[in-house]
Amino acid sequence: MSDLSPQDAYNFAYLDEQTKRMIRRAILKGIAVPGCQVPFASREMPMPYGWGTGGVQVTAACLVPEDRLKVIDQGADDTTNAVSIRRFFQRTAGVATTGATGEATVIQTRHRIPETPLTEGQILVFQVPIPEPLRFLEPRETETRKMHELEEYGLMHVKLYEDVARHGQIATAYAYPVKVEGRYVMDPSPIPKFDNPKLSGSPAIQLFGAGREQRIYALPPWTGVVSLDFDDHPFETSKAPHDCDLCGAKDSYLDEVITDDQGGRMFVCSDTDYCAGRRARGMKGRLWAPEPEGAA
Amino acid sequence: MIADALEGGFAEAPVQSARAFREILEAMARPGTIRRVQGATPPAPLSIAAGVALLVLTDPTTRLHLAGEADCPAVRDWVAFHIGAPLAKAEDADFAVGPWEALQPVSRFRIGQPDYPDRSATLIVECDRLVNHGPALTGPGIGAATWLNLPETAAFRANRALFPLGFDTLFTAGDRIAGLPRSTRVEAI
Numbered sequence: 001m002s003d004l005s006p007q008d009a010y011n012f013a014y015l016d017e018q019t020k021r022m023i024r025r026a027i028l029k030g031i032a033v034p035g036c037q038v039p040f041a042s043r044e045m046p047m048p049y050g051w052g053t054g055g056v057q058v059t060a061a062c063l064v065p066e067d068r069l070k071v072i073d074q075g076a077d078d079t080t081n082a083v084s085i086r087r088f089f090q091r092t093a094g095v096a097t098t099g100a101t102g103e104a105t106v107i108q109t110r111h112r113i114p115e116t117p118l119t120e121g122q123i124l125v126f127q128v129p130i131p132e133p134l135r136f137l138e139p140r141e142t143e144t145r146k147m148h149e150l151e152e153y154g155l156m157h158v159k160l161y162e163d164v165a166r167h168g169q170i171a172t173a174y175a176y177p178v179k180v181e182g183r184y185v186m187d188p189s190p191i192p193k194f195d196n197p198k199l200s201g202s203p204a205i206q207l208f209g210a211g212r213e214q215r216i217y218a219l220p221p222w223t224g225v226v227s228l229d230f231d232d233h234p235f236e237t238s239k240a241p242h243d244c245d246l247c248g249a250k251d252s253y254l255d256e257v258i259t260d261d262q263g264g265r266m267f268v269c270s271d272t273d274y275c276a277g278r279r280a281r282g283m284k285g286r287l288w289a290p291e292p293e294g295a296a
Numbered sequence: 297m298i299a300d301a302l303e304g305g306f307a308e309a310p311v312q313s314a315r316a317f318r319e320i321l322e323a324m325a326r327p328g329t330i331r332r333v334q335g336a337t338p339p340a341p342l343s344i345a346a347g348v349a350l351l352v353l354t355d356p357t358t359r360l361h362l363a364g365e366a367d368c369p370a371v372r373d374w375v376a377f378h379i380g381a382p383l384a385k386a387e388d389a390d391f392a393v394g395p396w397e398a399l400q401p402v403s404r405f406r407i408g409q410p411d412y413p414d415r416s417a418t419l420i421v422e423c424d425r426l427v428n429h430g431p432a433l434t435g436p437g438i439g440a441a442t443w444l445n446l447p448e449t450a451a452f453r454a455n456r457a458l459f460p461l462g463f464d465t466l467f468t469a470g471d472r473i474a475g476l477p478r479s480t481r482v483e484a485i
Contacts, residue, residue, distance in 0.1 A: 020314075021352065022357070024352065028418070029414035031437070032479060034436045039412075062318065205321070219436075220326070221325060221326060222439045
């Protein structure tokens, strides 16, 4: 037994079987009632709340050894959160990992949907901080449950209306509320509203896990998802009015990067795999310069 | 008989149940698609797929209703050893397994509560065969339309009318499994 490495002491995909059964039951009920928040007995995970404990538990319940896992944090494959979670499942589930959206079978994401369109057979797992879209309008869970039960979503429209009244437009830019199949209003997690149209009619299964708040919800493939709006103020996506400075993409969501203290800045794709893929195909942006020979 | 009850579970539960769950997830998320599962050999009359579904989804925290021919000593012993789920009346069950006729009337099963629609039963309906031929299915999870040989349509149309309440259904035949969540609209025939 002494030659067991520490991760061999854990069950496949870290969680014990009883926990996975409980999570799997919640996922199936979430699939059956799209957009409805299903409670689950969230476990302590070896990472702090806010680092994706809900997404990690959903991913652990779905993974099979044949999976190829991609983890992104705000679109990037190489940030601390993404690297940690990817390595966690490499060690505890022995799954292959990838940065390429098209090669992944399971993608865990924090706050973005990849630019590359998803396909059938893929599962997208969202990390959700606050699953209840009405929470900042009504703090009592008993009341928000009742509001979902009665389809009483007027308060959310009042909130969007107040945006219009104050700012002349709906100022909500991320975690933009959506209505699923004409029934439940759902928080799509803090993705930019640029990503909202990708939620609807996706060929992939989309699962949402909120660890601290102990909720799972889901969108089956080909589910109708509509961003809330008004007839005279229709929903519009938004992004920085630039092209990517590295790959020149006009259609991807951009991060603003400050480059000096003289007001210099650049805009780059938030989706690092999408940007790198375009550059590999020879597309260049305004500031792209290949690494000089011999650079470390 | 005792020896038989000890057989037929997963040999490698974590990996086998993970693979089986992915098939069940795909079946439920894409109503009408027929998937194959393996790993369990439950005693007759349970099908392989029904045995796998029970092993993957039920445990001592879920109340299980055995209906009709599924309610026999061999199955009860097998469930007691491999799963440990408390057996329950149809009205109290989280899961129920048996042929469609034995599950009647399905209106007795739990349909969830208005504030917690997830607290509803999942029926595992044993069928002779599963084919993509029969009433058309539309709704979440279905691109254009799919077809499945449902045992009847009226009960599923009545169940859909309760949405977001209602029971969810898995159909099993041999090693094949298909899903019909409450959200699916079933064509009237």
